[in-house]
Amino acid sequence: xxxxxxxxxxxxxxxxxxxxxxxxxxxxxxxxxxxxxxxxxxxxxxxxxxxxxxxxxxxxxxxxxxxxxxxxxxxxxxxxxxxxxxxxxxxxxxxxxxxxxxxxxxxxxxxxxxxxxxxxxxxxxxxxxxxxxxxxxxxxxxxxxxxxxxxxxxxxxxxxxxxxxxxxxxxxxxxxxxxxxxxxxxxxxxxxxxxxxxxxxxxxxxxxxxxxxxxxxxxxxxxxxxxxxxxxxxxxxxxxxxxxxxxxxxxxxx
Ligand SMILES: Nc1ncnc2c1ncn2[C@@H]1O[C@H](COP(=O)(O)OP(=O)(O)OP(=O)(O)O)[C@@H](O)[C@H]1O
Numbered sequence: 639x640x641x642x643x644x645x646x647x648x649x650x651x652x653x654x655x656x657x658x659x660x661x662x663x664x665x666x667x668x669x670x671x672x673x674x675x676x677x678x679x680x681x682x683x684x685x686x687x688x689x690x691x692x693x694x695x696x697x698x699x700x701x702x703x704x705x706x707x708x709x710x711x712x713x714x715x716x717x718x719x720x721x722x723x724x725x726x727x728x729x730x731x732x733x734x735x736x737x738x739x740x741x742x743x744x745x746x747x748x749x750x751x752x753x754x755x756x757x758x759x760x761x762x763x764x765x766x767x768x769x770x771x772x773x774x775x776x777x778x779x780x781x782x783x784x785x786x787x788x789x790x791x792x793x794x795x796x797x798x799x800x801x802x803x804x805x806x807x808x809x810x811x812x813x814x815x816x817x818x819x820x821x822x823x824x825x826x827x828x829x830x831x832x833x834x835x836x837x838x839x840x841x842x843x844x845x846x847x848x849x850x851x852x853x854x855x856x857x858x859x860x861x862x863x864x865x866x867x868x869x870x871x872x873x874x875x876x877x878x879x880x881x882x883x884x885x886x887x888x889x890x891x892x
Contacts, residue, residue: 639836640676640699640805645669645708647694668694670860672708676853678804681831682838683851683868687888691860692840693732696809699838700730712805713836726754729803731794731811739783743774743793746782747800754801761800768796771822788815795823806830808839812846824849844880856887863891 647669656662669691676682686692697703699710701717701724710717717724737746747768751761769775772792777785782793791814798806811827812820827850830837841847847854847868854871856864864871864887875883 639678639711639713640682640838641709641711642672642674642695642699643709645672645695645698645705645710647691647698647703648706668860669698669705672857672860672862674855674862674865676805676836676838678836679831679834680836680852681827681850682836683847683854684838684840684857685842685844685847685854685884686840686857687842690857692857693809695857696730696732696807696838696840700728700732700807701725702730726801727804728807729798729801729805730807730809731798732809737782737790737793737797740781742781743778743785743796746793747796750797751800756801760802764800764802765796768799771826772796772819773822788819791815792819795826799826803835805836806838808837810840810842812841812843844884848880856884858888858891861891863887 646667648665648667650665651659651661651663655666656664659666672691672695674682684692684695694703698705699712699717701721704718712724713727715724715727741749747765748761751765756764769778772795774792774796777789782790785793795811806827808827811823815823824846827837827839839850851868853867854865855862871883872880877883877886
């Protein structure tokens with residue numbers, strides 16, 4: 639379970655950033671008073687246009703960024719008070735997940751499984767399942783530096799899942815992937831739900847959200863402008879498609 643209460647994130651702007659953003663403000667407010675809950679066995683989608691605050695929010699949930707104010711609890715554990723404990727339960731996938739270019743996929747997956755204290759038996763079994771699902775056997779011994787963007791994304795996903803986290807946070811999980819791999823990621827996310835994990839992912843692809851999610855929040859300019867179950871969202875639509883409805887909600891809050 640993820641419980642988010644009134645989180646806010648201000649970034650201090652450098653002189654250069656002030657110039658680039660054409661502002662005299664010393665801080666930029668990226669996330670403003672955001673609250674929501676993600677339940678185990680359900681998939682929550684954080685939707686929003688570019689620059690809405692999705693990545694910033696997810697990075698705070700994963701304990702990588704500190705909120706300026708507000709609180710986040712992962713399975714009841716306050717991530718700011720007990721970061722190490724809370725992070726044991728989290729798998730976080732982001733486009734900027736760093737991979738050591740000189741290591742192979744196998745070396746990276748093994749390294750992270752040891753870091754999380756995964757037993758040899760569990761490691762072998764999970765690795766085999768993930769490699770099969772993601773189609774990773776062919777390049778498992780190649781150095782990361784020689785892999786394509788999509789292959790690197792697969793290694794990042796396997797790395798995120800090797801310790802079998804109870805809470806899974808995916809920042810635009812299918813971005814940059816071919817349709818076959820994207821389908822496999824969708825299957826992986828849906829399997830997480832079956833296994834009773836708490837899943838949150840960010841996206842701006844409505845078809846993906848439609849396929850997967852149980853609950854959604856739409857974020858715009860750092861603020862939550864809609865929050866409901868997917869069922870309620872569909873029931874109350876004022877337009878004839880999910881994409882049109884997403885755009886309508888955004889425009890209404892411009
Ligand atoms: N380190 C930073 N310093 C200053 N401003 C930042 C920083 N990181 C993000 N921002 C600003 O915070 C806002 C939210 O950014 P964020 O990356 O969370 O958006 P997003 O919804 O993930 O966008 P996208 O869909 O384009 O990835 C943007 O206005 C962005 O410019």
